[in-house]
Amino acid sequence: MSKEILVVDDSASIRQVVSMTLQDAGYRVTEAKDGVDALGKLRGQKFNLIVSDVNMPNMDGISLLREIKKLDSAKFTPVLMLTTESEESKKMEGKQAGAKAWLVKPFKPALLLSAVAKLI
Amino acid sequence: MVDPLATFKEEAREHLVALEDALLELDENPTDEEVINTAFRSMHTIKGAAGMFGYQALSDFTHHLETVFDKCRKGELLVSPGLISTILKAKDYIHSLLADPDPAPELLEQGNQILQELHDQVPVGASGEPSEQQVTPKSSPASVKTYRLAIRPHAGTFKDGFDLLPVLRELSGLGEFKLSANTGGLPDWEHFEPDQCYLTFQALLTTKASADDIDDVFIFVQDDWQVELSESSVDEDAMLGDILVDRGVIKPEQLRETLEDRPKLGQILQTKGVAESAEVERALAEQELMREPTKSKEAEESIKVASSKLDALMDLVGELVIVQARMAQLAKDRDDPDIEVVSEEMERLTTYLRDQTLEIRMVPIGVTFGRYRRLVRDLSVELGKQIKLNTTGADTELDKMVIDRLADPMLHLIRNSIDHGIEAPEEREAAGKSPHGTVHLSAEHDKGAVLIRIRDDGRGIDAARVRRKAEERGLLSAGEKIPRDELLQMIFQPGFSTAEQVSDISGRGVGMDVVKRSIEALRGSVRMRSEEGEGTEFEISLPMTLAIIEGLMVAVEKEKYVIPLAVVEECIEVSQGGEEQQSEHLIKNRGALLPFVRLRDQFVVDGNRPNIEQVVVVNTKSGAFGVAVDEVIGQYQTVIKKLGKLYERTEGITGATILGDGGVALILDTDRLASSLNQHSGSEALT
The missing domain is CATH 2.40.50.180 (CheA-289, Domain 4)
Structure with a gap:
């Protein structure tokens, strides 16, 4: 069984690039378009990793992190933040909310893959 | 699979529309936080995705826009009409940048002018000069540098849940990584605590990554760990070569040859065995991916492909529906219960498939409403009229093809309302009306059809004048009796125009008949109602789907x-x-x-x-x-x-x-x- 990754981003093109990168490396990918969508998917399925954007409508990535920690089924799932935000304060906020890694967009696919490999 | 670049362009266009909508909304409600956030997010997403797809100029430009607009979001800067006009300009400019990742110099110059205009509107005191916040474009190739790292993890790091290995592995992922562990900190075994970290590290990292990127690796441990990072100033090629010679991978002569040949970094890494060939290939593939956008031309065609595929699907479903009907007929004729069961099942599936396919084609009409808001704003400024556009029923769904083909006729009707319908503010006040004119756009479902109304509260249409004109044009014989309602529909006759002056805005008398014909081509109909002094209403009735x-x-x-x-x-x-x-x-x-x-x-x-x-x-x-x-x-x-x-x-x-x-x-x-x-x-x- 290949590992299943949930990719959360409001940008369809970013989602597509992230998904393609991960799928090419043999992962299975489910996409969600914002935090609310992601939570819905997390309730129905178990994932090995969550890759999430920060700035999104409906529910942003940091709030999503906090919600994930409340879910019994997902609270131990590692979360990698993939975002254009590079401000330290944001990163710290992410860390406190439980993010395991922080990658800044535009990202290099190889870097993403190595980060993912480390977390899974 | 759709080309990601096409997805990006389409997405960028959608966000530009959303941005424009939000800006126009802000024109009326400059402090609506939610709308400001929407606008901000659109810019942000465009910026992020553009960087990903190699649209560096676009990404940089949007970054400046975002920086300025962030001040609005934080309440440091007021969303003024002037600022909105500039950002609208910027929005159009971003649209033009989508055509080519490497824009022509003239286009870039245009961008600089817009940025200048933008910065002129930001008061100097408002927390820093936006021009100072430029980031160096990441497009310039990063040079390979070597860093020395001294890493001293916090003794309790394991207890905190931060293992050393992921961090070290991440570092090694950045480039060539040499690590030596310092075990001097280990105590006597009697005093050894298994959950304590006693190790410190020295490392040499040769990488294209910047110091910031390296810092990022330590993001979650930086409070507790002591990390020292310094750049080692050795010439890039010599450094790599020295390492290679040092490792005995190559001989000094070979190094010279290699340096002369100027090989690709990937090859060197591969030769040295630091990176597996698969990894290098992946990296190369990635490079290819980043270059891809520069190669391909307009993405417009990919959108066309998508909708033609949709049409093909619709056609196939149509054929299927016919075949299914024949099947049902056959089953009835044969009177075979088994076949009837299959036929019924097939009917159920066909209906489902048909509904789904129709669903895919449905788009909320609000998408086009947005476009008109911009038109109304621009035209009213141009004509010196004060006009507001109200819309209702923006979420009414309609076949995408219908919406696309409806755009021009509606544009024409709205222009007409603004140009001929709504009076100048003085004239309105003289007539005892509010100086602000209103154009109301509405859409609703009505018995399997969609009704779209374009209503203005302008001067209305002078029925007597329509009659005069109709008689002049020989569309009506003099004195012929005709109900007022029918008389008004005369304006849809070819060659009919009541505008006494031909203006730039609503054209030259082509128009209403073309409008009517385009709507009828969609199996729809259009009627006009008008009360003199009260306003005019066009009602377009359209089938929900064409197929x-x-x-x-x-x-x-x-x-x-x-x-x-x-x-x-x-x-x-x-x-x-x-x-x-x-x-x-x-x-x-x-x-x-x-x-x-x-x-x-x-x-x-x-x-x-x-x-x-x-x-x-x-x-x-x-x-x-x-x-x-x-x-x-x-x-x-x-x-x-x-x-x-x-x-x-x-x-x-x-x-x-x-x-x-x-x-x-x-x-x-x-x-x-x-x-x-x-x-x-x-x-x-x-x-």
Whole structure:
């Protein structure tokens, strides 16, 4: 069984690039378009990793992190933040909310893959 | 699989539309936080994705825009009309940047001008100069540097849940990584605590990554760990070469040769065995991915491909519906229960498939509404009028094809309202109206159709002037009696124009007839209502989809007809000479008189009327009427086929469909039928 990754981003093109990168490396990918969508998917399925954007409508990535920690089924799932935000304060906020890694967009696919490999 | 670049362009365009909508909204409510956030997010997403796809100029430009707008978000800067105008300009500019990742110098210059204009609007005191916040474009190739790292993890790091290995592995992922562990900190075994970290590290990292990137690796441990990072100033090539020689991978002569040949970094890494060939290939593939955007041209075509595929799907579903109908017919004829079960199952699936396919094609009409807001704003500034655009029913869904083809006619009608309809502020005040004119756009579902109204509260249309013009153009004989409502529809006649001056905005008298024709080509209709001094309203009625409708099949002799189910009210039986029949063209139904048309007479079908006729009561825009037929066969899913040029104008028929047995049934256009009934009976309107 290949590992299943949930990719959360409001940008369809970013989602597509992230998904393609991960799928090419043999992962299975489910996409969600914002935090609310992601939570819905997390309730129905178990994932090995969550890759999430920060700035999104409906529910942003940091709030999503906090919600994930409340879910019994997902609270131990590692979360990698993939975002254009590079401000330290944001990163710290992410860390406190439980993010395991922080990658800044535009990202290099190889870097993403190595980060993912480390977390899974 | 859709090309990601096409996805990006389409997404960027969607966000630009959303941005424009938000800006126009802010024009009215400059402090609406939610709208400011929406606008900000659109910029942000465009910026992020653009960087990903190699649109560096676009990404940089949007970054500046975002920086300025972030001040609005934080409440440091007021969203002024001037700022909105500049950002609207910037939005158009971003749109033009989408064409090519490497824009021409003139285009870049245009961008700089917009940025200048933008920065001029930011007060100097407002927390830093935006021009200072430029980030160096990441497009310049990063040079390979070597860093020395001293890493001293916090003793309790394991307890905190931060393992050393992921961090070290991440570092090694950045480039060539040499690590040595310092075990000097280990205590005597007696005092060794297994959950304590005693190790410190020295590392040399040769990488293209910046110091910031390296810092990022330590993001979650930086509070507790001590990390020292310094750049080692060794020439890049010599450094790599030295390492290679040092490792005995190559000889010094080979290094010289290699340096002369200027090999690719990937090859060196591969030769040295630091990176596996698969990894290097992946990295190269990635490089290729980043370059890709520069190669391909306009993404427009990919969107076209998508909708043509959609059309192809729709066609196939249409064919399937026909085949299914034939199957159902066969099953009925054979009277074989097994086949009937299969046929019914297939019918269920076909219906589902059809609905899903139709669903895919449905787009909320609000997308186009947004476009008009910009138009209204620009035009009112140009004409010195004060005009607001209100919209309702933006989420009403309509076939995408219909929406696309509707854009131009609607644009024309709105321009007309602004140009001719709404008066200048002084004139309005003189007439006792508010100086602000309003254009109201609305959309709603109505009996299987979509009604779109464009209403203004302007001066309205002078019926006498329409009459004069119509007589002048020979569209009406002098003194001919015609109801006012019908007279107004004259403006849709070819060559008719009431504008005394030809203005730039609403064109040169081409127009209304073109509008009417484009709408009729969509199987829709348009009517105008106007009260002098009160305003004008255009009402466009459109079918929800062009391809398939639910219909009621009826028969006259052997001829079959389909009436769109959406307009059917009820079916009643009328026996010849019975009490229901009041006269040749009226029947009594539920205590009221109902006009009816006999299809047999309308389409001149030979044969004799049966004693008992079926009357299908239909609802039209001009009221209810009956359609008398020999037999009502039943509900029927209909794929509409065009009749071809020769029969296009046939009164009362909108198309044809192929039946299960291969025969053809005509689809009735009840609205037209009603108006022909009006003409026959000579009455002004139906009840």
